[in-house]
Amino acid sequence: MIALLLRDLKLAFRAGGGFGLGLAFFLIVTVLVPFSVGPQAALLSTIAPGILWLGALLACLLSLDRLLALDWEDGSLDLLATAPLPLEAVVTIKALAHWLTTGLPLVLAAPVLGVLLNLPAPGFLWLVLSLLVGTPAMSVIGTFGAALTVGLKRGGLLLSLLVLPLYIPTLIFGAEVARRGATGIETQTPLLMLAGITAATIALLPFASAAVLRINLR
Amino acid sequence: MTLVVTDLAIARGGVPVLEGLSFRLEPGQALILRGPNGIGKTTLLRTLAGLQPPLAGGIDGAEDQIAYASHSDGLKPTLTVVENLSFWASVFGTHDIQPALDAFALTDLSDRYAGNLSAGQKRRLGLARMLVTDRPIWMLDEPTVSLDNTAVQMFADAVRAHLGQGGSALIATHIDLGLDAEVLDVGANKPKPSPIDGFDGGFL
Amino acid sequence: MSIAAKANALWKYANPRKFLATSERVLPFFWLTSASCLVAGLVWGFFFTPDDYKQGSTVKIIYLHVPAALMAINCWLMMLATSLVWLVRRHHVSALAARAAAPVGIVMTLIALATGAIWGQPMWGTWWAWDPRLTSFLILFLFYLGYVALWEAIEDPDTAADLTSVLCLVGSVFAILSRYAVNFWNQGLHQGASVMRAGAVTGTDTEEKVSNIYFYPLLLCIVGFVLLFIALVLYRTGTEIRARRIKALLTRERVNG
Numbered sequence: 213m214i215a216l217l218l219r220d221l222k223l224a225f226r227a228g229g230g231f232g233l234g235l236a237f238f239l240i241v242t243v244l245v246p247f248s249v250g251p252q253a254a255l256l257s258t259i260a261p262g263i264l265w266l267g268a269l270l271a272c273l274l275s276l277d278r279l280l281a282l283d284w285e286d287g288s289l290d291l292l293a294t295a296p297l298p299l300e301a302v303v304t305i306k307a308l309a310h311w312l313t314t315g316l317p318l319v320l321a322a323p324v325l326g327v328l329l330n331l332p333a334p335g336f337l338w339l340v341l342s343l344l345v346g347t348p349a350m351s352v353i354g355t356f357g358a359a360l361t362v363g364l365k366r367g368g369l370l371l372s373l374l375v376l377p378l379y380i381p382t383l384i385f386g387a388e389v390a391r392r393g394a395t396g397i398e399t400q401t402p403l404l405m406l407a408g409i410t411a412a413t414i415a416l417l418p419f420a421s422a423a424v425l426r427i428n429l430r
Numbered sequence: 431m432t433l434v435v436t437d438l439a440i441a442r443g444g445v446p447v448l449e450g451l452s453f454r455l456e457p458g459q460a461l462i463l464r465g466p467n468g469i470g471k472t473t474l475l476r477t478l479a480g481l482q483p484p485l486a487g488g489i490d491g492a493e494d495q496i497a498y499a500s501h502s503d504g505l506k507p508t509l510t511v512v513e514n515l516s517f518w519a520s521v522f523g524t525h526d527i528q529p530a531l532d533a534f535a536l537t538d539l540s541d542r543y544a545g546n547l548s549a550g551q552k553r554r555l556g557l558a559r560m561l562v563t564d565r566p567i568w569m570l571d572e573p574t575v576s577l578d579n580t581a582v583q584m585f586a587d588a589v590r591a592h593l594g595q596g597g598s599a600l601i602a603t604h605i606d607l608g609l610d611a612e613v614l615d616v617g618a619n620k621p622k623p624s625p626i627d628g629f630d631g632g633f634l
Numbered sequence: 635m636s637i638a639a640k641a642n643a644l645w646k647y648a649n650p651r652k653f654l655a656t657s658e659r660v661l662p663f664f665w666l667t668s669a670s671c672l673v674a675g676l677v678w679g680f681f682f683t684p685d686d687y688k689q690g691s692t693v694k695i696i697y698l699h700v701p702a703a704l705m706a707i708n709c710w711l712m713m714l715a716t717s718l719v720w721l722v723r724r725h726h727v728s729a730l731a732a733r734a735a736a737p738v739g740i741v742m743t744l745i746a747l748a749t750g751a752i753w754g755q756p757m758w759g760t761w762w763a764w765d766p767r768l769t770s771f772l773i774l775f776l777f778y779l780g781y782v783a784l785w786e787a788i789e790d791p792d793t794a795a796d797l798t799s800v801l802c803l804v805g806s807v808f809a810i811l812s813r814y815a816v817n818f819w820n821q822g823l824h825q826g827a828s829v830m831r832a833g834a835v836t837g838t839d840t841e842e843k844v845s846n847i848y849f850y851p852l853l854l855c856i857v858g859f860v861l862l863f864i865a866l867v868l869y870r871t872g873t874e875i876r877a878r879r880i881k882a883l884l885t886r887e888r889v890n891g
Contacts, residue, residue, distance in 0.1 A: 215520035219509070226508040287502030291559075294479045294498045295521045356804065360784065360797055370787050374801065377776040378808045384815040402818070409811065420804050427796045430482040443790050444882075445889050 213301055216292075220309035230278060234271040234314045235321055241267040242325040253330045260329035261339060261390035267325070268318045268343055269379055272350045275314050276375065277368040279306060279358040280425070289362075293429050299422035307348075307355040307418070315347030331394060338393020342406060346386035349410040352417050353378045359421040363428045381409055431495050431566045432456050433598065435478070438487035439621070442473045446485060449621040453614055455567065455598045460589060460611035463602040469616055471602040472501070475569045478600070497522075497563035499570045503556025507545025511536055511555055514544050519562040530561035533588045534581075549576040557585055560592075568592060568599040574607070582607065648725035650875045657868040664868065668861030675854030683847050695753045697852060701859035702745035706774060709739030709863065713781075714806050717799035727871065729795035730878060732802065733785055734870035738863060740778045747771055766816045773812045777805045791878060 224231040245263050246256060283289045292302050322343050323336050331339065357375035361367030385406040392399045432454060439449035447470030455461055463471050477484050479498035505514050515527045515536075531537045534554040539547065544555060553576050560568055568589070574582050586607045589599050600614075601607070647653050679697040686693040713732040720729035750768055751761045762768070784801055788794035 215517055219506070219513075219517045222513070223506055223508060228508060283504075285502075286504055286506070287500050288504035288506075290476075290481060290500050290502075291498065291504040291518070292521070293481055294496060295518075296494060296523060297521055360801060361787070363793075364787055367787075370783055373783050374780045377773060377780055377812075378805070380773055381808065381811040381815040384812075384819045388819060405815070405818070417804070420800055424797055424800050427793055427800075430793065444792055445885055 213297065213305055216297070216302065216305045217309055220306065221312060224309065224313040230275055231313050232317075234275050235317045237274050238267050238271040238318055238321060239325065241270060242328055245329065257330035257332055257394075260326060260331040261335055261394050262387050263329060264322055264325060264331070264339060265343070265346075265383060265387040265390055268322065268347065269350060269383055271318055272314055272347065272354060273372055273375060273379075275310065276354040276358050277361075277371050279310055279355060280362045281358070281367070284362045289425070289429060293426070299425055300418045303355050303359060303421040303425060304352075304414075304418045307351045307421075310355065311348050311351040315343075315351050319343040319347060334396050335390065335394030338399055339390045342386045342389035342393070342403065345403065345407050345410055346382050349382045349406075349413045350379060352410075352413045352421075353382070356417050356421045356424070359425040359428065362425065382406065385409065431491050431598075433478070433492055433495070433567055433600075434488070434490040436488045436490075438474075438477070438489065439485040440470060440473050440477045440482075441485050442470060446621045447473055448616055448619045449486075451487070451616060451619045455600060457566065457596045457598055458593050460593055460599045460601065460609050462607075462609070462611050462613045463600060463616065464604070464613055465616040469620065471616065472571055474616065475571050475600070475602060476500075479569055492567070495565055496567045496569055497560050497565040499556060499560055499568070499573060501571055501575070503552055503559070505544040505552055505555060508543060510541050510543055511547070512540045514555060515558060515562060518559045522563045522565070524562050524564045527558075527562050530558040533561055533591075534558045534584055550578055550581055553577055554581055554584070557588070561588065566597045568597065568601075570599065570601045570603070572602055572604075574603055574605055645723070645725070648723070648727050650727055650879070653727050654872055654875060657872055661865060661868055664861050664865035668858050668865055671854050671858030671861060675851045675858055679848070679851035679855065683851060689757060692753060692756050693848070695749050696848065697855045699746060699749040699753060700852060701856045702742045702749065703771065704856060705859050705863050706739055706742040706746050706771065708860075709735050709742060710774065710777070710802075710806070710809070712867070713739070713802055717802040720795055721799050721803075726795075726878070727875065729799065730874040731867060731871045732798070733795075734874045735867045736778060736782050736785070738866045738870065740775065740782065742859075742863070743771055743775045743778060747775065764820055766813075766820055769816045769820070770813050773816070774809060777809055781805065791881070 223229050242263065245259075249255060249259070280289065283292070293299060319340060322339055323331075326336055326339055354375055357371050357378070360374060361371045364370065385402045388402040389399045389406060392402065434454050436452050438451040440447060440451075451474070453461065463474070465471055473482070475498065476482050478489060478492055479496050480492065481498075504518075509517070511531075512527065515530060516525075519525055519527050528537075531540060534557060536551075536554060536558060539551060544552065547555065553573075557570075557573055560570070573585060577585065582605070586609060589601070589607070589609060592599060601611075647656060676697055680694050683694070685691045713735050716728045716732040716735070719725060720732070747768070750771070754763065754768075755761050781798060781801060784798050785794055788797060
């Protein structure tokens with residue numbers, strides 16, 4: 213299992229691995245927001261938590277279609293499926309690798325981008341915390357979507373169509389935490405709900421992902 | 431470990447391709463799988479490897495015993511030869527990859543990126559993977575594609591050594607490997623059209 | 635007949651031939667009864683009920699809005715049930731019924747959303763509000779879209795049936811989660827569910843009840859929509875079975891020459 217994780221991380225960091233693309237996308241989206249809504253500091257600081265959450269979500273989405281498709285194309289998935297490793301573990305590791313290479317950098321970059329959008333001072337902690345709790349769920353849900361569409365020629369757009377509705381609860385609670393945190397309201401309830409969703413998806417969704425992957429490998 | 435296949439029927443894309451197939455694969459034995467293109471050799475190997483369920487019939491002794499090599503080698507172009515091979519070694523819980531490198535003359539290439547290898551070298555690396563799996567039954571789908579004569583000989587030697595250690599192999603190939611192997615011709619197992627009035631008769 | 639025997643008898647409709655024969659026999663009944671219920675309910679509701687003292691005649695859109703909304707949800711539940719049957723028992727008709735129901739569900743959701751907007755304009759002064767109930771239907775609409783898109787994208791019918799079934803299962807869980815999330819996110823303008831509450835039926839609920847004058851024609855419309863839904867799904871399932879059969883026969887011909 214460790215071997216698979218290390219291999220995926222290595223692949224992500226080497227040439228053409230796509231590490232940093234999501235991060236750059238996150239940066240560009242955030243920079244484009246003031247251009248589209250205007251530079252008023254008050255407006256920006258109101259919408260900053262929501263924009264940063266949406267940007268992180270889209271950046272996560274961007275790299276999903278490579279998550280399993282590359283292993284599918286070069287036959288690694290077939291070989292992994294016949295290896296002693298259960299497919300449930302394979303998809304969990306894949307999701308973890310995706311989180312480490314996409315989700316975690318987004319969490320770390322978010323405060324810097326928060327400065328660009330005039331995020332109020334109390335909001336930084338909650339923004340980072342909510343993203344830290346919420347992004348793993350996005351990787352796990354995204355892996356499910358990637359497993360569903362892995363055999364398709366042009367699965368990218370379909371993948372977004374399938375995954376985005378599944379992201380709704382995570383987005384609602386995550387952005388709620390960040391918004392409440394920025395305005396100094398109590399954040400415990402949405403944060404607990406967000407943590408609950410993340411824990412439940414990590415615990416249960418890999419079984420569904422492995423099941424659809426098995427179907428797709430037939 | 432003996433692989434016993436009884437009265438197997440398999441389908442590709444919902445269409446039955448082979449039926450009534452029975453054979454045994456004993457330790458130390460190699461079987462050459464023959465049959466015209468499109469008869470279902472790849473589907474048979476995938477079914478035996480557990481990647482898809484059979485339509486009917488039994489497969490015994492295959493669980494966790496099979497090392498499968500498909501048309502594609504599952505190589506990552508941005509990993510070196512050694513990295514590619516040690517990855518598969520640790521997935522299968524083995525560690526020593528040197529014998530595999532030696533058997534396919536890959537030691538000199540060990541620090542090269544797989545993306546920079548020629549087609550034949552890639553194939554050799556893909557076949558070296560079989561040696562690090564430590565599994566008794568090999569299933570090989572057209573293993574000699576893009577191999578030159580020397581490399582084919584390397585492969586035949588590797589299979590012979592594997593058989594000598596009590597392993598077995600089922601190889602779909604059209605060339606003569608010089609192995610002392612029986613031939614399993616599945617050309618006769620093409621299914622007859624089934625009657626259209628089964629339970630789900632409207633469909634099949 | 636024992637319960638088990640009855641259950642066994644039910645499965646015989648999983649045979650496409652049996653299903654087609656039976657559905658062709660019962661379809662005229664469903665078309666007729668649903669048409670008469672709808673005509674009666676709508677005419678009664680539109681022309682023979684008084685205007686509401688607050689909402690005026692706009693209240694009468696309830697005869698389309700509520701039944702469509704109910705069917706939008708029930709259609710997804712039916713797809714969930716048939717998907718489970720497919721995954722457990724592998725009956726093709728079941729998977730095809732789920733596929734056949736999805737577009738009907740989409741249309742029902744659209745009717746509920748559109749009538750809601752038309753009703754909301756005079757009532758709340760806006761075509762669209764991010765009210766939890768409206769938002770939930772919009773989300774349901776997105777789930778339907780994804781489901782249908784996945785069916786359309788996959789070539790092999792059995793793979794498509796398997797994958798869409800799993801998506802339906804997972805989607806159901808996330809749809810329920812979204813419902814709660816949306817409720818938490820915004821407390822809305824919309825009144826509570828009007829029909830299913832005991833108070834609404836008995837008329838003891840004072841604030842948001844649907845009083846008896848409106849209730850009986852509404853009930854008729856709901857029955858009409860249910861029957862219409864059954865008729866549409868049976869009809870469309872028949873079409874899907876035939877399309878599948880044509881595909882299978884063509885494949886057969888190609889394979890056997």
